[in-house]
Amino acid sequence: MDKLRIQGERPLHGDVQASGAKNAALPLMAASLLTDQPVLLDNAPQLMDVRTLGQLLAGMGTQVEQQGERIRLQADRIAHCEAPYERVKTMRASVLVLGPLVARFGHARVSLPGGCAIGARPVDQHIKGLQSLGAQVQVEHGDIVASVPGGRLKGARISTDMITVTGTENLMMAACLAEGETVIENAAQEPEVADLAAMLVGMGARIDGAGTSRIRIQGVERLHGASHSIVPDRIETGTFLCAAVATRGDVTVRRCAPDHLDSLLDKLREAGATVSRGADWIRVQADAMPGGRPRAVSARTSEYPGFATDMQAQFMAVNCIAQGAAHLTETIFENRFMHVQELVRLGANIAIEGNTCVVQGVARLSGATVMATDLRASAGLVIAGLAAEGETVVERIYHLDRGYERMEHKLAALGARIERVR
Numbered sequence: 473m474d475k476l477r478i479q480g481e482r483p484l485h486g487d488v489q490a491s492g493a494k495n496a497a498l499p500l501m502a503a504s505l506l507t508d509q510p511v512l513l514d515n516a517p518q519l520m521d522v523r524t525l526g527q528l529l530a531g532m533g534t535q536v537e538q539q540g541e542r543i544r545l546q547a548d549r550i551a552h553c554e555a556p557y558e559r560v561k562t563m564r565a566s567v568l569v570l571g572p573l574v575a576r577f578g579h580a581r582v583s584l585p586g587g588c589a590i591g592a593r594p595v596d597q598h599i600k601g602l603q604s605l606g607a608q609v610q611v612e613h614g615d616i617v618a619s620v621p622g623g624r625l626k627g628a629r630i631s632t633d634m635i636t637v638t639g640t641e642n643l644m645m646a647a648c649l650a651e652g653e654t655v656i657e658n659a660a661q662e663p664e665v666a667d668l669a670a671m672l673v674g675m676g677a678r679i680d681g682a683g684t685s686r687i688r689i690q691g692v693e694r695l696h697g698a699s700h701s702i703v704p705d706r707i708e709t710g711t712f713l714c715a716a717v718a719t720r721g722d723v724t725v726r727r728c729a730p731d732h733l734d735s736l737l738d739k740l741r742e743a744g745a746t747v748s749r750g751a752d753w754i755r756v757q758a759d760a761m762p763g764g765r766p767r768a769v770s771a772r773t774s775e776y777p778g779f780a781t782d783m784q785a786q787f788m789a790v791n792c793i794a795q796g797a798a799h800l801t802e803t804i805f806e807n808r809f810m811h812v813q814e815l816v817r818l819g820a821n822i823a824i825e826g827n828t829c830v831v832q833g834v835a836r837l838s839g840a841t842v843m844a845t846d847l848r849a850s851a852g853l854v855i856a857g858l859a860a861e862g863e864t865v866v867e868r869i870y871h872l873d874r875g876y877e878r879m880e881h882k883l884a885a886l887g888a889r890i891e892r893v894r
């Protein structure tokens with residue numbers, strides 16, 4: 473199993489490019505099931521999750537070709553509408569094929585994703601929403617089995633019990649081919665939802681309000697192919713910015729979407745970094761912070777545009793070496809503090825009180841061997857390792873490979889001493 477070996481205490485300096493967003497690429501790929509015509513995606517990240525979804529779609533009969541940053545998908549010969557457990561268990565976002573399959577083919581069998589390291593993560597809202605659109609849905613032998621009497625979904629008003637990102641995406645895709653109007657209330661407002669809507673509109677869908685809490689969709693009979701450039705990854709961008717602050721460096725992330733990172737940028741300014749931005753770049757200067765260390769800054773995760781749960785672990789790593797104490801509260805997932813005990817192994821001072829971590833900053837972390845437990849926990853450990861004195865080894869980085877493109881190469885180009893050990 474691959475590991476990352478890091479020699480810490482080297483400030484990061486220079487420019488790095490953001491990749492396309494994993495959390496946009498996955499729904500966009502799933503949306504290719506809505507048409508028999510080609511869908512071309514540019515700015516596609518080369519990630520394990522993208523490969524996994526590509527294999528799942530190919531297994532159904534979709535032609536999938538990835539060349540560099542371009543993916544071409546054509547779902548003109550779908551042989552069966554099934555997502556087996558073997559694929560779904562390695563990537564929960566596989567459930568995104570459910571809405572498109574039911575909408576276009578009138579039936580689907582998709583393995584029910586299990587829980588995962590960060591929480592139970594049920595998909596009841598996806599199922600209830602599809603039922604509102606007229607699908608019959610049961611869980612049988614661990615699979616979600618859906619069929620549509622009459623073959624075509626019917627538009628409806630759907631109000632989800634909580635804000636769900638992939639739930640909103642699944643239902644929005646399904647509603648595009650339903651008969652009549654669908655309104656999704658309490659919709660997720662994440663930029664990746666808006667990016668998906670932009671491509672669906674390019675495919676002929678009629679959608680208003682994506683990016684707000686109410687999305688209105690007028691169903692159409694069929695969609696056509698499209699070409700779309702995937703929105704930059706705001707979480708990868710934020711990860712590099714946190715690494716810059718934790719190592720007291722000066723980093724510019726290029727080809728990113730600064731408008732999608734407002735809440736994090738405010739926090740980094742509060743921590744003492746100088747933040748500047750242009751249309752598609754962000755620079756964080758943290759090499760001259762008062763007192764030579766960031767200030768502790770509290771945060772509470774929430775849905776977009778709030779502070780992203782996918783940035784909580786990385787921001788915790790910054791707070792580990794800050795001056796003062798911060799409270800970090802996780803409100804989205806019930807078990808997203810798995811990195812805490814590993815950060816403690818690096819010398820961090822963290823107490824967990826319910827869904828809040830109290831992080832008392834220390835002057836120095838000291839390198840150690842730590843184990844990654846999920847994607848962003850891994851990123852948090854890498855940041856802590858970059859800041860720590862001596863050598864840190866991060867084990868089980870297959871989690872990291874799900875969602876970061878060539879992370880160690882990008883960090884090495886910024887001056888980090890980091891290598892993959894096979």
Ligand SMILES: CC(=O)N[C@H]1[C@@H](OP(=O)(O)OP(=O)(O)OC[C@H]2O[C@@H](n3ccc(=O)[nH]c3=O)[C@H](O)[C@@H]2O)O[C@H](CO)[C@@H](O)[C@@H]1O
Binds near residue numbers: 498591594598637804
């Ligand atoms: C591929 C993708 O885009 N993944 C992102 C997506 O995950 P994902 O879409 O799975 O997360 P959700 O927004 O659905 O989850 C939010 C909360 O709602 C709960 N819930 C959700 C659906 C449901 O049917 N029932 C239910 O109870 C979840 O357990 C969680 O507590 O949004 C998360 C929250 O921003 C991010 O951390 C993930 O990176």
Ligand SMILES: C=C(OP(=O)(O)O)C(=O)O
Binds near residue numbers: 495782847
């Ligand atoms: C939790 C994440 O992803 P997923 O929903 O794919 O598990 C993430 O990107 O941090």
